[in-house]
Amino acid sequence: xxxxxxxxxxxxxxxxxxxxxxxxxxxxxxxxxxxxxxxxxxxxxxxxxxxxxxxxxxxxxxxxxxxxxxxxxxxxxxxxxxxxxxxxxxxxxxxxxxxxxxxxxxxxxxxxxxxxxxxxxxxxxxxxxxxxxxxxxxxxxxxxxxxxxxxxxxxxxxxxxxxxxxxxxxxxxxxxxxxxxxxxxxxxxxxxxxxxxxxxxxxxxxxxxxxxxxxxxxxxxxxxxxxxxxxxxxxxxxxxxxxxxxxxxxxxxxxxxxxxxxxxxxxxxxxxxxxxxxxxxxxxxxxxxxxxxxxxxxxxxxxxxxxxxxxxxxxxxxxxxxxxxxxxxxxxxxxxxxxxxxxxxxxxxxxxxxxxxxxxxxxxxxxxxxxxxxxxxxxxxxxxxxxxxxxxxxxxxxxxxxxxxxxxxxxxxxxxxxxxxxxxxxxxxxxxx
Amino acid sequence: xxxxxxxxxxxxxxxxxxxxxxxxxxxxxxxxxxxxxxxxxxxxxxxxxxxxxxxxxxxxxxxxxxxxxxxxxxxxxxxxxxxxxxxxxxxxxxxxx
Numbered sequence: 045x046x047x048x049x050x051x052x053x054x055x056x057x058x059x060x061x062x063x064x065x066x067x068x069x070x071x072x073x074x075x076x077x078x079x080x081x082x083x084x085x086x087x088x089x090x091x092x093x094x095x096x097x098x099x100x101x102x103x104x105x106x107x108x109x110x111x112x113x114x115x116x117x118x119x120x121x122x123x124x125x126x127x128x129x130x131x132x133x134x135x136x137x138x139x140x141x142x143x144x145x146x147x148x149x150x151x152x153x154x155x156x157x158x159x160x161x162x163x164x165x166x167x168x169x170x171x172x173x174x175x176x177x178x179x180x181x182x183x184x185x186x187x188x189x190x191x192x193x194x195x196x197x198x199x200x201x202x203x204x205x206x207x208x209x210x211x212x213x214x215x216x217x218x219x220x221x222x223x224x225x226x227x228x229x230x231x232x233x234x235x236x237x238x239x240x241x242x243x244x245x246x247x248x249x250x251x252x253x254x255x256x257x258x259x260x261x262x263x264x265x266x267x268x269x270x271x272x273x274x275x276x277x278x279x280x281x282x283x284x285x286x287x288x289x290x291x292x293x294x295x296x297x298x299x300x301x302x303x304x305x306x307x308x309x310x311x312x313x314x315x316x317x318x319x320x321x322x323x324x325x326x327x328x329x330x331x332x333x334x335x336x337x338x339x340x341x342x343x344x345x346x347x348x349x350x351x352x353x354x355x356x357x358x359x360x361x362x363x364x365x366x367x368x369x370x371x372x373x374x375x376x377x378x379x380x381x382x383x384x385x386x387x388x389x390x391x392x393x394x395x396x397x398x399x400x401x402x403x404x405x406x407x408x409x410x411x412x413x414x415x416x417x418x419x420x421x422x423x424x425x426x427x428x429x430x431x432x433x434x435x436x437x438x439x440x441x442x443x444x445x446x447x448x449x450x451x452x453x454x455x456x457x458x459x460x461x462x463x464x465x466x467x468x469x470x471x472x473x474x475x476x477x
Numbered sequence: 478x479x480x481x482x483x484x485x486x487x488x489x490x491x492x493x494x495x496x497x498x499x500x501x502x503x504x505x506x507x508x509x510x511x512x513x514x515x516x517x518x519x520x521x522x523x524x525x526x527x528x529x530x531x532x533x534x535x536x537x538x539x540x541x542x543x544x545x546x547x548x549x550x551x552x553x554x555x556x557x558x559x560x561x562x563x564x565x566x567x568x569x570x571x572x573x574x
Binding site: 081083089091147202215217218281296297319321323 | 572
């Protein structure tokens, strides 16, 4: 590394959280160094495809005008699928709440904002250790080089190699994380707008549950980009691994994504499309359980995925806005600390307090029951199966169409599940979703 | 499953992998240290890039197609699989994700 020797703050990782912190600290006049392991910013980023705008505007009010927004989400769809049958609900939004884009592009924009504010971003640097002496963080180490700073912000992402070394977190459990596998399909914007019935610059977000995951916990997602469609599956790793070991899952995950792409209901939306990229990443499933023992120590703050700040509500996964806001809160706490004698443990405590007062923490708490749903195959097998079957009784009647309630009762009976148990289970999780 | 269909599936994954871009490091960043107790089926089926496969009676890991997701890391102990990020910006180079 050919880097000046001392900084006010080093940020590890140029993701959404790291860039937000770096931008706000640099804007306040502090000397900030961002170290990114990838080549260029964004080369290691993969997400579903949708970000909530308002929290991002809290940091960058110019977001709507400047950010690389592909499409504003104007429609949300939810489908339960079983076999070739599907039951779909669509909601037309009334305002600009969320947008789609490539995260690779979005973080590039965030990093440029930080650079323009005065932060130094250096890529291709793999930080291997946070250097601590006598309980105080002194800087970071990469290879034989040590770079010193008064404070370090750990924004290393979901694979928390540095925090594990520090002893602030345990190794991740398969039951606390999920695997996302994604394909990007290139498609003419005109076809995207025709097929999904969208105006120009409008987009669609689609969540799918059912046998596309072979009954495993998890689901599928579809997002329309400017001239492509992102599709993929999210599978909690614990249940998927157990299914693989029991022989219940026999196919490679890429085959599941492929079956989703070729599914008779979905494929007509992108039939000419070509796969332009394929990839995967791990995501957080049980945010609160992943929170480090402490979000701060003498000279250190933890933000974004590294801190477990990703909210999974079961039908949406919000990680980028929570990352950005945690980056903002960390920067604010750090600026306060710098102005009040330095980033000591005592002075950085306010970060944890700010987080606990923010929507990040209340959202994590509100949706913490999602773990019960995610570990119960009932919701991923029986619910979609019965719902689709009931619909088939209503809509595929040659002569006699059953009454609505009868279609559900019969479907439940044929699938051998008790309606009472279903209502009980749904009622129990309804308060948690 | 006939060998022909399974071969087709493997080819499909290989074809998919050609759509993504890597700058592969000469040095491996992930390594199997110990075969004992590895969750073989889970690693083979869940590594999204198909980096894990059986050769003879051993599980092998081909790091070239790795996207650094961490799935194999959480499915094993640190004395079973050594797991690091590639250095110098090497590894997967996502463009449209």
